[in-house]
Amino acid sequence: MTPHVNPKRPNSPLWTMEAIARKAGVSIKTVSRVVNREPGVSEGTRSRVARIIEEVGYHPHMGARSLRGAAHDCIGVTITAPIPLVPLQEDFFVRLFSNLYRIFGERGQYICFDLNPYHPDGTGDYARGLFEGRFAACILCGPLSPGDTTVKRIHRSGRPYLVFGRLDSMPECSSATVDVESAMRISVAHLLERGHTRIGVLRGFHGYQPGEERLRGYRRALEDAGIEPKENLIQNVTFDAQVLSAAVHRLLINRSVTALVDASGAEDAASIREGCRRAGRIPGQDVEIVDWTYTDGAAPLNDACAHVWLPVWQAAFDGLEELARWFDGEREGPVQVLYPPVLRQNLPQATEAPPRRLFGLAGT
Amino acid sequence: MTPHVNPKRPNSPLWTMEAIARKAGVSIKTVSRVVNREPGVSEGTRSRVARIIEEVGYHPHMGARSLRGAAHDCIGVTITAPIPLVPLQEDFFVRLFSNLYRIFGERGQYICFDLNPYHPDGTGDYARGLFEGRFAACILCGPLSPGDTTVKRIHRSGRPYLVFGRLDSMPECSSATVDVESAMRISVAHLLERGHTRIGVLRGFHGYQPGEERLRGYRRALEDAGIEPKENLIQNVTFDAQVLSAAVHRLLINRSVTALVDASGAEDAASIREGCRRAGRIPGQDVEIVDWTYTDGAAPLNDACAHVWLPVWQAAFDGLEELARWFDGEREGPVQVLYPPVLRQNLPQATEAPPRRLFGLAGT
């Protein structure tokens, strides 16, 4: 029943077309026709071959098939930067997954994650799944480095892809994101209007494109107001609670700094508050804060004077729909979804939930 | 620079070993040696070839490689039943994913989901990812059907796999789960001790193995007490809120039924409560309820007289660790993790959170 298994090749297929063909007394090509529902096989032969396939649980070897360059059925998700720099919120991830299932999974396509393409020996390449012939399309999560060349290679390959972010050097990049520069401009402009001149900034994604966009927005806002940008008021931060509160402390210990933009992207109110406390400052009283949020109507920090909503999720899910249409040939690539940020004042007080990071949970 | 691209094969590799070999003026085998870090190449040749590989962004084609039966690096997760029958809670899924990342992803392995292997034409097979040569190991989520033969094929293939559940007809099955039969026995026994004789049951997973285990546990408990099992007191339910409350209503409208075991697996307190209300009954007063939970110390239904904790998550994550060891050859398969359920009384009152299902979120 079970054909010969070669101990030297533990992962070799249990059944091949050739074995099925022999069992059915037909040629390999006939089996191929049955498997691929091609015409040119009599009903009798077809059902006989189909029954054997069903019986033994034969499946065609996708490696061999893909070697012929046929269409794949695997959607890849990859991470463009080391995990600690990618603040995957649980909520976002769950929604991403749910949408991927609805758009691709329901038709039987595989959804494949390449979470850590960075080999210790430095041979990492976040697009490897695409170039290894595994992914038919690719979704890039996380910030791009300004000097990134990988996404250009992806672009040139012609395969459908989508980046949740942009790249200055590559306006043609297939992307779905929010205008971060504008978010910073309206944040700073709002504080300028309220009379502040020395405005501290918590700037996330240093060394990556979204960090650049934050910097440009800050400069533009001050230039527009005729003020010389003071870049010592910019603190580069990560998503680490210690780093965040230390940065807030460093900025606010200087009492001439009367306002703060939380553009960390961390949505971590507790750490901001802790930094204020250490500096002896009280949000809403002796320091005004504009904080950024990814959820409309949700205020990570209740005492902020305004919130800037970055609809990154909405952009991402719209982008996925377009990516699917590109994949299906219903439109051409690249995808270009860009949402404006929205400044909101007077949000209702809310419970300040701590951020829940996907990869902080391991072992629980 | 870019080699010839055949328009008839849009997914063909952009670079092959042959192209790299030609560019470097060496043979294919030498390139292969460099790619696979095999000895037998001079340092000069190696670095020259490596530089070209780096430059053009060459990656070996995994289809071609797997054709030779080499080890794969892709861990598959598949669903053993149609999605509506698999009550994937968001929390569970997030933890599953996080653990998969920690165990497999951090070493650079791919994690690939086959969420909907059920083709409309009936050719579905939840193990396809394994037999197509995509997965090196496979994790099976969801209940198995008593007549399942697919898992036997997986078992015979010798590849590492893990089922979050068991199969009566296959005690050797690699599994990590909780003793559901025992959960039902202690649930019913507890209510018998409290003087109830007509005990209603909400039984989930009808037609699947965990449904069978529930039934057996119910029969055993009554037999042990010398009571004739009355199977008309068993209501088969799904995870649908309407179905749940209707079943509760149907059971409790008969006032001779004084107790209820919520073995739906839905953790949906609101629907149970709604069913009681419709039947004019008050939990804790004129009906005693034992409800099942997947989280220790969390009481889905506050007015229950007892809770049975099924540590399915803990079993699952322990099982994953063992699966990884099997995968690495540090132990032999199959994995056998079986946790006992625990009956808890007097849990503190908690906020009754509604269940959040992973695939109920699509589009948001």
Next chain:
DNA sequence: CTGTTAGCGCTTTCAG
């Protein structure tokens, strides 16, 4: 309607 042949990109085996 059915079968034969060549070759996809890679690794294994064997020769230099």
Next chain:
DNA sequence: CTGAAAGCGCTAACAG
């Protein structure tokens, strides 16, 4: 140290 040749399982192209 390096390379040539065979063949993995499948599909495209071409014969019967």
